[in-house]
Amino acid sequence: MASIVEQKLPAEQPNGLRQFVGGNRASLGTLAVFVVMMVIFFAFAPRIFSQWPIYNSVLQTLPVALFLVVPLVFIVTVGEIDLSFPATMGFSAWIFALVVQAGFDPFLGMIAAVIVGMALGLGVGIVVVYAGLSSLVATLGMNFLLRGLIMIPTEGKSISLSSLGDTLAYNLFSSSVGGFPIQVVWAVIFVLVAIFLYNRHRFGVRVRAVGDNPDSAAQMGIDTKRIRVATFVFMGLGSALAGVFSTMINFTWWPSAGDAYLLPTLAAVFVGGTPTWGGVGTVAGGAIGAVIVSFIQTGIVAGGLSGFYVQFFNGLIIILSLLGHRWNQIRYR
């Protein structure tokens, strides 16, 4: 207090643009990574990257990744990690497939999937938070456990849902309008709502407070356990939506549904600029991170390199992004 000149005027309004840049360093940094990556893609394969099909194929799969990345940003911010979302995604999608296969409306299947997804998230959250287990290990165990519960009764058989295409739910959530995949719109709405939830809602600021200093948050009357569990429930919601959308896109449910998303989703969160230590993060950055990861997977092959290069470039981008964020971010203690 002493080092400050006392004055009657309120603090000077900081310059709007500077404040925006200062407050969004991480996500702007991620955006810069994306732009650089696209420039490189363009330089190597101008013909492919100036035409629509490559973007269309990215946009087909991107929404599923967005439904997963966004809630994972909340979990990492609160100071936890979740490795069980792939199985939760597969499990909820399985419920969706069973409901549709039984002849019910897909809307009903969606509702059932979301309820099951959130219930699984609640279960995982309670196991981690109230039993005081390490979320890294406990959710790894939950992932195996849930996947096992899918595999045992289905004996690894997939469910084909060819009738889906004629339904209202499909047209609303998964069709394409003028060549543009409609699921992108839903995923973008999800991202935008989550950005507001994270930055401008009581839930988001409490998630950040708990991740920043759990003792202080508790001393200020925040139920830190409840907030932690709530992030896992949100992850369950996102996983269920991801599962339903991916099943609708493919007209098929596979017992392995979700497995392939584990590492790319984790990568997207951190490439996006959410640090590992909790308290801060960026939903917008995570979404851009998901775009980057999707483009590497599609772009490398489309650019004429063999699929063997995908993992190499994935790794390269992750490491370079982390180095960039490390330089770009200050950790306050």
Add this chain to the structure above:
Amino acid sequence: MGERLIELREIKKSYGNVFAVGGVNMHVDRGEVVGLLGDNGAGKSTLIKILAGAVRPSHGQIFVRGTEVQGWNPGKSRDAGIETVFQDRALAVQQTIVRNIFMGREITGPFGFLDVRKERSEAERLMREIGFTSKVFSPDSIVGQLSGGERQGVAIARAIYNKADLIILDEPTTALSLTETEKVFRFVRTVRESGRSILFIGHNIHHVFDIAERFIVLDRGRVALEVTKAKVKSADNLIAFMEHIAHPSGPNPLDEILREKGAA
């Protein structure tokens, strides 16, 4: 004295088989300033954490305005009109000043979304009220960028936002410069004049003597002395007593003074 705001009866707190607080009876009335004294490790911080609901006592009862409360926790303590500035300040340093001031007490509009404008203007008002304004930082500055004194200002702003009946300050001037310390004391006087209660913990006995009307001295988790300013007369007498409990040799220096008073 006014209404009995809060009362602790036979409060104990043990860590393992060590009693940080070993059977304390104390109370704070409306409008009074109580000074809590004691050596390092005497149990002062543990006691105020119990009042704040942050630490659950192993034994004892808590009464708020004459009624015993069950399941005492930080939320209930704040709802009862008790605000605490913890010794470690309890700030989330990666968050902004606004976010720290309203931590756990967000100003929200429909559906739980924040009323950002109102929070910002309230934060500015609170910071002005305690002489905590600057060109260098705004309510949107990150707390991790602030100096120790400035951080203490944030913790104090948070404590006064809710118009608490009792404000607890745990060593608020430790590690502050002289002018910063002066600001904290000016703040304490303002609160006192507004008729609210204060429980003040300080290591400088002269300072505590100046602002408080009643003193509680803790020694190894127990109340060694509870005395009014009128009875103890001077800070030197308090210091003599505290030296006596630290190195007991000869008679209690307060015996004579207190007996004198009782006889008169």
